[in-house]
Amino acid sequence: MAVDCLTALQHRGTESSGLVGTVGQPTNHFNIVKGHGLVRDVYNEEIISNLKDSIAIVGHNRYSTAGMKGAINCVQPFVLYTARGNIAVAHNGELVNASRTREKIMRSGVGLSTDTDSELIGQFISKTIAQNLKCQNDKKELGNITQELAATMSAIELSYCLVVMTYDRIYAIRDPYGNRPLSIGCVYGAEKKEGDSPLAYVVASETCAFPTGTKFHCEVEAGELVEIKRSGIRSVWQMMAKAKSFCIFEYVYFARADSYFEGQQVHSVREECGRILAKESYVEADIVSTVPESAMAASLGYAQQSGITYEPVLYRNAYVGRSFIQPNAEMRQNAVTRKFGVLRANVVDKRIVLIDDSIVRGNTMRIIVKMLKDQGAKQVHLRIASPPLKHPCYMGINIASKDELIAAKLSEDEICTFLGADSVKYLTLEGLQRAVDAGNKSENKGHCVACLTGNYPVDISF
Ligand code: SF4
Secondary structure (H helix, E strand, O other), X not given: OHHHHHHHOHHHOOOEEEEEEEOOOOOOOEEEEEEEOOHHHHOOHHHHHHHOOOOEEEEEEXXXXXXOOOOHHHOOOEEEEEEOEEEEEEEEOOOOOHHHHHHHHHHOOOOOOOOOHHHHHHHHHHHHHHHHXXXXXXXXXXXXXXXXXXXXXXXXXXXXXXXXXXXXEEEEEEOOOOOOOOEEEEEOOOOOOOOOOOOEEEEEOOHHHOOOOEEEEEEOXXXXXXXXXXXXXXXXXXXXXXXXXXXXXXXXXXXXXXXXXXXXXXXXXXXXXXXXXXXXXOOOOOEEEEOOOOOHHHHHHHHHHHOOOEOOOEEEOOOOOOHHHOOOHHHHHHHXXXXXXXXXXXXXXXEEEXXXXXXXXXXXXXXXXXXXXXXXXXXXXXXXXXXXXXXXXXXXXXXXXXXXXXXXXXXXXXXXXXHOOOEEEEOOHHHHHHHHHHOOOOOOOOEEOHHHHOOOOOOOOO
């Protein structure tokens, strides 16, 4: 089940994958499986058998926004031997105050073996466990590290979702701004009857990872610490609320279309972005099309609203990875040229409205526009289902530095010329916010839009 969950979340990271399981006792024994590459490359039947009899498993797919690339000790989950037994830590996000926290940890005598934020968080928890043992005659259960996790949450600020495992329980944690997503599901058997307890709980960044038969339980609230034990699940601590800043880019690009956040499916939000984009920036054309896959929903929305027929114009090679999360520029560039082929019969002499979810550097789009025109397209009008990306992300999405972002350097007309398109229009920020708020059922609403506006949820001058 854990491997299936990681497979469903492969789009969130392709560099490496890891699973750590506990069998309950002893407190200092975890089974660990880790490797570089895709989930399907890391695990096989024999390796998975190392995890049999686990009562709890923590897993992680990595794509690095900070920290060394390629080193096996950077592969998560991190396992630490602490004064309260082992802990395993899986982290999604990037700490904006990492350098200050790193300095603090190292000055306290703790050496770090990697430069990842995730190890830093693990070491902070471990150090707090040791401090608490020294200053109290501690009688609490061995695997209970609620207090230490609460202290860690107060110290590391943003951005993190964590799953932390001790020998007999799992904690699910979300930062006080709710910047990254985290959901919990209850797994039931096929014979489920009214009032049955779940067979298992699943905690995942996205609901698309939930196995068949899983009932959605909740999203972990911003600043909430949830404990899951054999005896059940409970919220054990809630930090003082901060202005909610859930990453709007999860809706725009990053998440899988069939995932749910804030009570609404990502696909529906993207469709609404397309509809609003068509109202804001209609253009006469023969067909609407898309750069597959994440802009598919937005292009369908644009087609519905504009009344222009949708036709595919690009074939996407499914065996080439996502260019956006390749770790360097050269790898991204190669990935694009291997990734797309033109469906010529749909393109010749056509005025095409081509929808994409975002433009980062513009290099991918420039190649695509040229490919379409070389194959006979009469006009290519680009419509982008998000506002211009003008600022870097310091919270866990590997966008690019400001120097690399095309919209930070060029006007809309200049971008159009650079890309070789006939026109370029972006969705407005108001339009994006309207699309995201249309079906939002969360009681605590608020989104980070810092890469679009430059207004970060916290001071980033650390
Ligand atoms: S800056 Fe952009 S990508 Fe980063 S968390 Fe905010 S909305 Fe998401």
